[in-house]
Amino acid sequence: DIQMTQSPSTLSAFVGARVTITCRASQSISSWLAWYQQRPGKAPKLLIYKASSLESGVPSRFSGSGSGTEFTLTISSLQPDDFATYYCQQYNSLYTFGQGTKLEIK
Amino acid sequence: QVQLVESGRGVVQPGRSLRLSCTASGFTFSSYAMHWVRQAPGKGLEWVAAISYDGSNKYYADSVKGRFTISRDNSKNALYLQVNSLRVEDTAVYFCARDRKQLATRGIIDYWGLGALVTVSS
Numbered sequence: 001d002i003q004m005t006q007s008p009s010t011l012s013a014f015v016g017a018r019v020t021i022t023c024r025a026s027q028s029i030s031s032w033l034a035w036y037q038q039r040p041g042k043a044p045k046l047l048i049y050k051a052s053s054l055e056s057g058v059p060s061r062f063s064g065s066g067s068g069t070e071f072t073l074t075i076s077s078l079q080p081d082d083f084a085t086y087y088c089q090q091y092n093s094l095y096t097f098g099q100g101t102k103l104e105i106k
Numbered sequence: 107q108v109q110l111v112e113s114g115r116g117v118v119q120p121g122r123s124l125r126l127s128c129t130a131s132g133f134t135f136s137s138y139a140m141h142w143v144r145q146a147p148g149k150g151l152e153w154v155a156a157i158s159y160d161g162s163n164k165y166y167a168d169s170v171k172g173r174f175t176i177s178r179d180n181s182k183n184a185l186y187l188q189v190n191s192l193r194v195e196d197t198a199v200y201f202c203a204r205d206r207k208q209l210a211t212r213g214i215i216d217y218w219g220l221g222a223l224v225t226v227s228s
Contacts, residue, residue, distance in 0.1 A: 001168065032212055036151075043201060043218035044151065055216070087151055091212050094165055095141070095153035 002026055002090050006098035012106040017078050021101045023071045023088035032092035035064055035073045038100075039084045047086075048073065080105075108132040110202045110219035117225045118192050126222055128185040128202030136160070136180035139205035139213050142187045144198035145221070154200070155187065156210035165210055170196075192226045199223050 003026040013019050023033065031051040036044040046055045048064035051071055061076040075082055083105050088098040114126040126142070142154040155176040156165045164176050175188040185202055199221035205213035 034214060038151075043220055045218075046214070046216050049214045049216075089151075089153075089215075091214065094167070095156070095215075097151040097153065100150040 002029060002093055002096050004088055004090055004096050004098040006086075006088055006101050008101060009099065010102045010104065012104045013078055014106050015078050015080060017106075019075050019078060019103065021073045021086055021088075021103075023066075023073070023098050025069045025071075025090055025092075028068045029090045029092035031067045032090055033064075033066070033071050034089045034091065035062075036087045036089065037082075037084050038087065044087065075103075078103075108204065108217040110204065110217060112200060112202050112219045112222035115222035115224060117227060119228055120192060120194060120226055122192055123188070123190045124192065124224060126187040126189065126200050126202075126224070128187075128219060130183045130185065130202075130204070133204070135183040137208060139207055139210035140176075140178060140185045141203045141205060141210070141213075141215055142174075142176060142185075143201045143203055143215070143218075144196075145201070146195075146198045149198075152198075156205065156213070157185070158210045159208040163210060189224070192224075194226050197224065197226045 005024045033051045035048040038044040052064045085100045085102045109131045141156045157176045177186045201221045202219040203215045204217040206216045207213040
């Protein structure tokens with residue numbers, strides 16, 4: 001089974017800041033990686049797929065990069081709506097989610 | 107627009123069974139693979155099962171293999187999850203979700219329902 005590890009688990013930042021979340025796979029998954037945003041009590045929302053492709057309708061301040069075993073999600077200028085929990089997910093071999101990164105307002 | 111609505115939530119005793127349903131609308135249900143994903147209270151997301159567009163291929167997480175069964179009825183635009191031998195650790199919100207592809211391998215999960223809470227407790 002492929003394990004996904006995100007860091008940090010919690011991140012505090014100011015509105016307007018640039019933040020990066022890292023996701024590591026236990027083995028190579030090529031670019032078969034997605035990122036989701038989940039607000040409390042809501043369903044997850046797809047942000048990025050195939051490591052770096054921006055889902056339609058998602059603001060361009062979100063970007064993804066990486067391949068193989070190491071990936072990042074970057075938010076270039078945090079907006080109040082962006083404070084949520086973010087999950088990476090591999091879909092190279094079945095499906096596995098990272099444990100999540102909670103992004104909090106500083 | 108794409109809508110996925112889960113039903114079948116409730117409180118169930120350990121060892122008992124439950125069937126979750128998901129009704130889809132706003133897209134051609136029979137052309138897409140579908141998934142179930144769960145989230146225990148205060149915890150992260152866990153993929154549970156997937157089924158191809160025609161129901162011919164099914165995939166399960168090791169944690170539920172042999173106890174859960176995913177199925178679909180394309181004539182009713184419905185997805186199901188039969189959950190047997192329930193355990194306390196199966197307590198979670200169960201999300202129905204759509205895959206962007208027909209086959210349930212290397213698929214992108216793009217739309218999610220609001221979820222159905224299943225509580226396993228004596």
